[in-house]
Amino acid sequence: MINSKTTHTLSVYVSNKPGVLARIAQTFSRRGYNVESLVVSPAIDGNFSRMTIGVSGATEGLDQIIKQVSKLIDVLHCSDHTFDDAVTKEMGLVKIAVGSEGRGEALQIAEHFGCKAVDLTEKSIMLQVVGDPDKIDALMGMLQKFKIIEIVRTGKVVMSRGIETT
Amino acid sequence: MEKITMDGGQAIMKSLEAEGVEYIFGYSGGSVIPIFDAMMTTNTNIKFVLVRHEQGAAHMADGYARATGKPAVVLVTSGPGATNVITGIMTAHMDSVPMICLTGQSVSWMIGKDAFQEADIFDISMPVVKHSYLLSSPNDIPRTIREAFHIATTGRPGPVLIDVPKDMSAGPMTGDLHAEMDIPGYQTHENGEINAEHISDIAEALSTSKKPLFLVGHGVMISGAQDAMREFAEKLNVPVTTTLLGKGAFPETHELSLGWLGMHGSAYANKAICDCDLLVNIGSRFDDRILGDPSKFCKQAKIIHVDIDPSEIGKMIQPDIHCIGDALKVINALMPHVSELNTTEWLRKLDGWKEKFPFKFKRQGELKMQHVIDEFYKLSEGNAVVVTDVGQHQMWAGQFYKTDHANNFLSSGGAGTMGFGLPAAIGAQFGRPDDLVICFCGDGGFQMTLFELATAAIHKLPIKIVVLNNHYLGMVRQWQELFYEDRTHGVDLEGNPDFVKLAESYGIKGFNLRRSGDVRRIINAALDYNEGPCLINCECEKTDNVFPMIPAGKPIEDMLIEAPKPHVKLEKPTGST
Numbered sequence: 151m152i153n154s155k156t157t158h159t160l161s162v163y164v165s166n167k168p169g170v171l172a173r174i175a176q177t178f179s180r181r182g183y184n185v186e187s188l189v190v191s192p193a194i195d196g197n198f199s200r201m202t203i204g205v206s207g208a209t210e211g212l213d214q215i216i217k218q219v220s221k222l223i224d225v226l227h228c229s230d231h232t233f234d235d236a237v238t239k240e241m242g243l244v245k246i247a248v249g250s251e252g253r254g255e256a257l258q259i260a261e262h263f264g265c266k267a268v269d270l271t272e273k274s275i276m277l278q279v280v281g282d283p284d285k286i287d288a289l290m291g292m293l294q295k296f297k298i299i300e301i302v303r304t305g306k307v308v309m310s311r312g313i314e315t316t
Numbered sequence: 317m318e319k320i321t322m323d324g325g326q327a328i329m330k331s332l333e334a335e336g337v338e339y340i341f342g343y344s345g346g347s348v349i350p351i352f353d354a355m356m357t358t359n360t361n362i363k364f365v366l367v368r369h370e371q372g373a374a375h376m377a378d379g380y381a382r383a384t385g386k387p388a389v390v391l392v393t394s395g396p397g398a399t400n401v402i403t404g405i406m407t408a409h410m411d412s413v414p415m416i417c418l419t420g421q422s423v424s425w426m427i428g429k430d431a432f433q434e435a436d437i438f439d440i441s442m443p444v445v446k447h448s449y450l451l452s453s454p455n456d457i458p459r460t461i462r463e464a465f466h467i468a469t470t471g472r473p474g475p476v477l478i479d480v481p482k483d484m485s486a487g488p489m490t491g492d493l494h495a496e497m498d499i500p501g502y503q504t505h506e507n508g509e510i511n512a513e514h515i516s517d518i519a520e521a522l523s524t525s526k527k528p529l530f531l532v533g534h535g536v537m538i539s540g541a542q543d544a545m546r547e548f549a550e551k552l553n554v555p556v557t558t559t560l561l562g563k564g565a566f567p568e569t570h571e572l573s574l575g576w577l578g579m580h581g582s583a584y585a586n587k588a589i590c591d592c593d594l595l596v597n598i599g600s601r602f603d604d605r606i607l608g609d610p611s612k613f614c615k616q617a618k619i620i621h622v623d624i625d626p627s628e629i630g631k632m633i634q635p636d637i638h639c640i641g642d643a644l645k646v647i648n649a650l651m652p653h654v655s656e657l658n659t660t661e662w663l664r665k666l667d668g669w670k671e672k673f674p675f676k677f678k679r680q681g682e683l684k685m686q687h688v689i690d691e692f693y694k695l696s697e698g699n700a701v702v703v704t705d706v707g708q709h710q711m712w713a714g715q716f717y718k719t720d721h722a723n724n725f726l727s728s729g730g731a732g733t734m735g736f737g738l739p740a741a742i743g744a745q746f747g748r749p750d751d752l753v754i755c756f757c758g759d760g761g762f763q764m765t766l767f768e769l770a771t772a773a774i775h776k777l778p779i780k781i782v783v784l785n786n787h788y789l790g791m792v793r794q795w796q797e798l799f800y801e802d803r804t805h806g807v808d809l810e811g812n813p814d815f816v817k818l819a820e821s822y823g824i825k826g827f828n829l830r831r832s833g834d835v836r837r838i839i840n841a842a843l844d845y846n847e848g849p850c851l852i853n854c855e856c857e858k859t860d861n862v863f864p865m866i867p868a869g870k871p872i873e874d875m876l877i878e879a880p881k882p883h884v885k886l887e888k889p890t891g892s893t
């Protein structure tokens with residue numbers, strides 16, 4: 151489970167060139183940092199992409215690795231948003247095994263977390279949740295009382311508040 | 317836009333010519349035949365040197381670049397040709413040497429399908445290049461080559477690899493030969509403003525220091541700042557030590573010079589590190605060979621780090637003050653803010669150490685490597701380009717061949733690549749045809765790339781190839797003797813060939829040097845020989861050890877200035893290699 155205390159959220163703006171992801175991944179893995187989540191999407195200008203990377207590892211030393219990532223030719227900039235108040239969101243899908251008996255309670259929990267039931271069968275419910283990673287963790291905790299069949303999370307995306315770009 | 321019809325290979329040659337390339341070092345093969353053909357069908361002044369192994373090509377381009385400051389090109393075929401250059405690329409990368417490496421690749425529609433001689437060199441090389449490309453259209457060739465040279469030679473230099481699928485070099489090129497670069501993410505910190513606040517902080521720190529010390533690295537020579545560095549040190553009257561790769565960034569015969577520091581550097585430079593109150597590092601990356609134990613390094617002093625690469629600041633040592641920028645620009649920015657310091661007492665103390673702990677050896681008895689190197693230094697009046705291999709002889713070459721000029725001491729420092737010496741010397745001699753090139757090798761390292769004797773012979777390069785032959789992998793044997801209770805294993809080079817006969821079989825003049833009494837005579841004869849390369853096989857004392865020595869991972873204070881007494885048991889080193 152992602153623990154936001156030791157996981158850093160980095161935003162990396164890159165040229166859309168082959169190999170750029172491998173170079174970034176290599177920089178982290180060589181120094182013992184584990185990439186926990188990764189979201190890549192095209193920027194407004196299609197020549198560039200925005201990556202949001204969740205990495206876990208020692209906070210001390212991370213600054214230096216950010217500098218190493220920034221140094222890569224295809225990286226325009228890399229910044230750590232762990233400790234600023236940028237907006238961080240993630241989406242998760244969770245499928246639980248529940249028949250008519252527990253369904254009411256499951257939907258109640260879902261409603262509390264603002265989830266949508268996106269698939270419903272005799273024996274299962276699939277819920278969609280959007281929010282900051284802590285909220286998703288909390289939902290998953292509450293659903294432990296049911297039999298969770300599977301969970302998929304997108305990994306977080308981050309955007310700075312205000313007029314500035316991330 | 318200039319539109320010409322040519323094939324990709326021809327576009328490569330034209331683009332290389334536009335970059336002012338003088339030499340291509342390489343080896344052919346199926347996937348690069350179109351490029352070799354383009355050498356014949358385009359009219360350029362670029363000279364091609366056929367090597368005997370691709371590793372040799374990479375070290376030649378490396379030696380050429382270290383000796384001249386200009387990049388050369390490596391051209392090899394796909395698969396094994398490409399993987400054979402990895403050691404050479406890594407060696408250049410570790411020491412920030414510019415290089416352009418063109419590797420052939422299978423045709424693009426076969427990539428990833430285990431085509432004949434396909435190796436995924438783009439990914440294999442990724443951790444050891446400054447940048448790399450896999451061409452996907454012949455029209456991208458001019459832009460890619462322009463970017464590659466720009467990236468390789470600016471900021472902190474390094475190798476750039478371009479993987480060229482055969483259909484890229486054989487296919488038609490209809491793009492613009494003068495295409496613009498497109499690398500928005502590349503910042504060199506070369507032309508950036510030097511932070512004025514950092515400059516005044518450094519000047520302030522210098523003005524209040526009683527025992528200042530400059531630590532100067534390879535970066536100063538890359539920036540061409542050696543003259544400014546000298547002026548700067550002289551103006552301030554501050555002593556200077558260099559790294560091994562920094563030899564030549566400040567004249568070693570200068571009265572302010574403490575020579576080079578680190579594991580086998582001078583005792584007085586290492587002692588100065590432990591005693592200074594301000595250490596100003598310009599253009600060195602605080603390599604572990606000079607730190608010993610990083611957590612105990614230079615604790616008593618304020619530390620300043622000047623580097624062009626922001627990611628070096630705080631990587632090994634957290635400085636009190638740092639400044640990012642090109643060494644020459646930083647020194648020039650500092651110059652008007654500093655004035656002579658009263659360092660008389662400090663310099664007197666250092667002079668005392670210089671007198672008390674000089675590098676030394678015995679000229680009598682069995683032949684010593686130090687003796688051979690020292691005599692070469694004297695007889696060549698310190699004016700040679702010295703190229704070393706890796707091992708004990710490398711350290712002694714550093715100690716006894718003093719370097720007064722930039723780019724005159726070429727050695728694989730960061731990588732410690734055995735086999736570097738001979739091919740790098742060949743590259744250096746191609747780049748500096750009028751200068752004396754002396755190559756000091758161990759018998760181990762020499763045998764890793766000795767096939768390049770053919771290349772030296774064919775081109776009649778007047779290199780002095782000095783094989784300092786102790787019949788051992790001497791440096792490893794020294795560690796086993798000192799730290800592993802003399803359990804020598806895997807270091808006896810039994811089976812060495814007769815190096816003189818070997819040289820002669822390539823048509824190279826050979827000399828044997830066996831006795832200390834003959835050193836001067838034989839070296840004079842070798843220096844007088846000018847019809848091509850010559851090899852001097854020096855039968856040296858087998859079990860000599862290099863001192864001073866800071867055991868790897870130990871604090872500098874634990875330096876062994878000379879051999880420990882026989883009964884002294886030393887702990888196994890905790891630092892890397």
Ligand SMILES: Cc1ncc(C[n+]2csc(CCOP(=O)(O)OP(=O)(O)O)c2C)c(N)n1
Nearest residue numbers: 707708709732734758759760761789790791
């Ligand atoms: C390619 C490579 N393999 C192994 C080593 C490890 N190594 C460092 S020094 C050394 C011994 C070198 O022996 P030699 O070339 O005879 O020189 P000497 O130390 O005797 O002067 C070895 C094996 C290395 N540096 N490079």
